[in-house]
Amino acid sequence: MTDSLEPFNTGGKEARYAALLPRLRQHGIDVHVHTMRWWGDAPVPQVPAGTLHALCPRISLYAGSRRSIWQAVVFAASTLRMLGRRFDVLEADAIPFVQLFPLKLVTVVRRKRLVVTWHEVWGRDYWVDYLGPLGRVAAALERLAASLPDHVVAASTGTADRLVDLGVPRERLTAVPNGVDAAEIEAAVPAADAADVLCVGRLLANKNVDVLVDAVALLRERGRRVTATVIGTGPERERLAAQVERLGLGDQVRLLEPLEQRLDVLGAMKSARVLAFPTVREGFGMVALEALACGTPVVTTDHPDNHARHLIVPGVNGYVCGLGATALADALTQALDNADGLREGALATGRDNSWDALAATLAKVLVA
Template sequence: MRVAFVSNVIHPYITGGAQKRIHEIGTRLADNGHDITIYGRHFWDGPKEITHEGMTLRAVSPEHELYTGSDGERSIMEALKFAKDVVIPLRRRLDEHDVVVASVFPYFPVLAAQLSTLGKETPIVTTWHEVWRSYWEEYLGALATFGKIVEGLTARVPQYPIAVSDLTADRLRKLGAERTKVRTVPNGIDYASIQETPPADHGFDVLFAGRLISDKQVDILLNAFDRGAPADATLGIVGDGPKRDALEMQAQALDSSHQITFLGFLDEYEEVLKQMRAADVFVSPSTREGFGITAVEAMAAGCTVIGADHPDSAVDEVVDNAGFLANPTAEDVAPVLERALRGKQPSTEPQTRAKEFDWDRVAESALEAYTAAVTRDW
């Protein structure tokens, strides 16, 4: 099969969950003889078109800053410019592809892919990582209505939609995609690679890994750790973001401040895995997770995972019975953390659950979905 992915950012030149998903699925399909092309921005050195791990990377737009504002919001202008730039190049090469797979966020590339395929029979498969709905008020403030309109419009254009979780699939149907079936194809992990990663020489009993933004609720974790962790336990915070300074100030004021370390952003993904392999408990009180990939990675690494029990988070369906959930408050997370540090185990072995999300399995499911779109047997 000849698959064209449309994504303004491309792994490994820009890190992130959506582009890593494309990379992992794309490389596996390429290894199995499928023709894979990714249309994106020119974030790599050298010519605009290169071959990388068996895939063709085709730059249709120059490198551009992705984030803007003090809170690190994604740039609307960047998304619009990329959408504008991809329409004609994709249209000109459309006959080279059997299916176009567009990563939904930041929405405009999906609409651009629709323009590229007007009058053609090439199907468009969309990958929905989240459906934001009311979150637009928090993200865009006065411009929230604009975000809601674009999200709703994107959901209603002709497409074959894939959601990464049942939570997102249900929300997508309510948004207006009920006219066609929504398939769930989860995100994944390289299970064998995680198993082979050695633990960090200097690890922590409790670990968090993620972007330091409000939704991740790291402030709750800090307070819960201060309440529930024994005096000899340690907490490592991996990641960076606009809330880092405030979180470090909060940590310094805690009685357990000497037990808490901020590691910052780790350039190498393997270094994050090493920390997970060394940790006993992984905690993410995040209240907005369209999937929850760090929870799966932590389970594969052998951690006991504690996630947030929240209607905007899909972590509960990802972790299932292989971890614990708590209301996202310090009062509720603290006793769960305390019990986990004392050795309480979930009813399902975490690594057994994590293996269900191996990228090999995910790539097979994705290929089935792409084939169904091409044959109109969705």
């Protein structure tokens, strides 16, 4: 149960489901994905994740730069259709978590287990920053929603710890972090148009790609010309394009639409010298892990809501820095100067995370 999946939309949770769900078949699990009608009036497409079923029409996930409250409410209401659909266990994506309330009703009525994958915990401070006074209500709902599942799958150990802080008992928690496909990484061919610094992901305010652009400008002032490629789309794209133009960085910073093939994204990671990941909110950091698996060191922030920082051992596979152009420019300088030496540490991090082993753990949770 998720409102978004590949190939219709890209992102960390979408990539996670695209990797894990097909592998569940190896453990005797028949996967049916209930989502929005992303395909419109066309015939239901076949996707590797499983058999698709529409719950409601496709509604934009975002209203401006924020997640759409209307979309969340409509999708949540549509999940009541599961009262009449067949399933043995219902696994739900926690985002945007409003749907967990009707889904709890569905599973109680149907006497089935509700397993929820929790990608990240926002908490009261972030909710208030995001929504203002209304954020206090949202934070209370998040805490209540976390109490609903029969079992919670946390996308990182950091998220698991924060769920315990919300009141989820440890015995109802299993950490199943994100992983990489070693064969897919091996098959990716480095891109011909290599950049010094690569940034990949949704162009949202919390990703702070504008800080990367400012850091490139600062390095230019210091006499160091650094090229950066940004791959992604989102509400911040026009503002970033204007920023690049205003700073006269058109020959150093490229903004590219999402690449259609994952191998092309991995190829871009392989060819870049450093991946910049200046986010302040990340439940795990799939992009960071994939870059490390490609042998590309990562620079990310030390913000407490950025769990990608736990993947980084400073000076071994990348660097962690404060949020700001100066701090990011300094960390990028270190990473670029030591990129070759950081490569082995990056590759070692990638080798420790296998999707096959993670799928086996998830399968045990689902059939318990």
